[in-house]
Amino acid sequence: MPPHRDGQLSAGSPLVTRTCRVPDVSFRSFLAERAAPRLYWTSPDGLEIAASGATARLSADGGRRFDEIREDAAELFESVTWDDGPCQARPRLFGGFSFDAEHEPTPPWDGFPGAEFVLPRVQLTRTETGTWLSVSARETTEESVEDILGETRTEIKTLPTMRPRSDSPGIESTHPVTARDEWCSQIRNVTDRIRDGELKKVVIATALKVKLDESVVVPDILERLRTSYPECYRFLVQPSSSGGFFGAPPERLVSFRGQTVETEALAGSVGRGETPEEDDELAAELADSEKVREEHELVAQTIRDGLEPLASSVTVGERRLKRLSTIQHLQTPISAELDETEHVLTVVEALHPTPAVGGLPPEDAMRTIRETERFDRGWYASPVGWFDADGDGEFAVGIRSGVASDDRVTLFAGNGIVADSDPEAEWDEVRLKFLPILNELE
Known part of the structure; x- marks a missing residue:
């Protein structure tokens, strides 16, 4: 083409x-x-x-x-x-x-x-x-x-150097695409497949339809996200007047300069506490959870496996905690030096989708996602970013995101499911992931 x-x-x-x-x-x-x-x-x-x-x-x-x-x-x-x-x-x-x-x-x-x-x-x-x-x-x-x-x-x-902070559009109503009972049934079905050996892990996502009191001005929401999530990426891709995809993802898919790749495993999450003590307790539970460690290690190892055919060396850093305003994650930095000059899109293709948004084995996980989810992910959880004439570039994973048109916004969130995932706990966790944008709309 x-x-x-x-x-x-x-x-x-x-x-x-x-x-x-x-x-x-x-x-x-x-x-x-x-x-x-x-x-x-x-x-x-x-x-x-x-x-x-x-x-x-x-x-x-x-x-x-x-x-x-x-x-x-x-x-x-x-x-x-x-x-x-x-x-x-x-x-x-x-x-x-x-x-x-x-x-x-x-x-x-x-x-x-x-x-x-x-x-x-x-x-x-x-x-x-x-x-x-x-x-x-x-x-x-x-x-x-x-x-x-x-x-x-x-x-x-003629433009101002500062634009006054505007009011949020306000939320008239929300409608989950997947009801709680249906979600829990989906998770039980997936965990049965994992226990039967069909899968190791799969990310199941859901969507939330939001009706606003007035039309959303996405640049204003992005500015609010700057204040709330300064440690995250922020993006808008609006190809036409019919809608814009935007978000504040915490996860880098790849940063590529010359022959150096910087990426990360970001998997496993828990909410924030009301006090510093409760916050630390939740973080300790996250780090000590066998289920979370298994999920996180699967993601880190798969990213390493994706890079090794291209790289002369791959370095996996120490696992650490990444705290955001409403949620905290386990994060492992990963870097690589490539054997030859490559294009960032070659690396993007090699890594997408990571198990943090897809699953393992990849083909079986994709089939499970198609059979389970009742909506089209579109560009959600996909590579979003830029590249230049040298093939250098940077891409984030399009999570903590939504697509907006006039007074309608559809938000997306997903959870990694492994053999011992609890459906009710997964429901509570996935709803946390709507909050970064939902809080800025209401």
């Missing part, structure tokens, strides 16, 4: 990116004023990008979607000229993949194919040294990229 490029652009003219420094502005205001496609990405290490418009789109479906995006991106980047601005403001493709190769876009996932990446027309990048505006467009006789850059720079100067 060749790259699909915006029909308003001239396919025969050079594709150019130009960059200039601009005064710092409210990224929230920038996104709120722009039409779809809209994109937002910020990582715990401080990189923050807001972007809009589509100079080029790459889309793919099916089992070869990783290969097709990688091949089409190489062709696209060969046509891009960029020679100014700091490295952080370089052209990048932003987007993600569906969880399941068999995904077909249906509500609430209208406009989300099996894979889609956008080279934005306008990209704002905030770095330690300042804020940078990058414009990517095709040179035409009617308008140069320098002209577009100048016009956009003037437009951005």
